[in-house]
Amino acid sequence: MGENLSTITHTIEVNCSxxxxxxxxxxxxxxxxSLKxxxxxKNINVSGETIKM
Structure with a gap:
């Protein structure tokens, strides 16, 4: 409670087939x-088979 989630700065990379x-x-x-x-x-980048968010 009371934590500021806007300071989280992680990148998730998903490699699809x-x-x-x-x-x-x-x-x-x-x-x-619900994600929004x-x-x-913040944003999603798609480059070929890779998604970064």
């Missing part, structure tokens, strides 16, 4: 309202 799956995962993460409301990530 194909660019198709990385795009699907990105769309799912981007559309998840809780500010669990």
């Amino acid at each position: 194909s660019e198709k799956y990385s795009n699907i995962l990105c769309k799912c993460l981007s559309s998840d309202e 409301q809780n500010k669990l990530y």
Whole structure:
């Protein structure tokens, strides 16, 4: 309680088996309202088979 989550500065990298799956995962993460409301990530970068957030 009372902790400031905006100071967390971690990068998560996910390697998918194909660019198709990385795009699907990105769309799912981007559309998840609870992730947005809780500010669990600032942005998502997709580069081929890799997602960084």
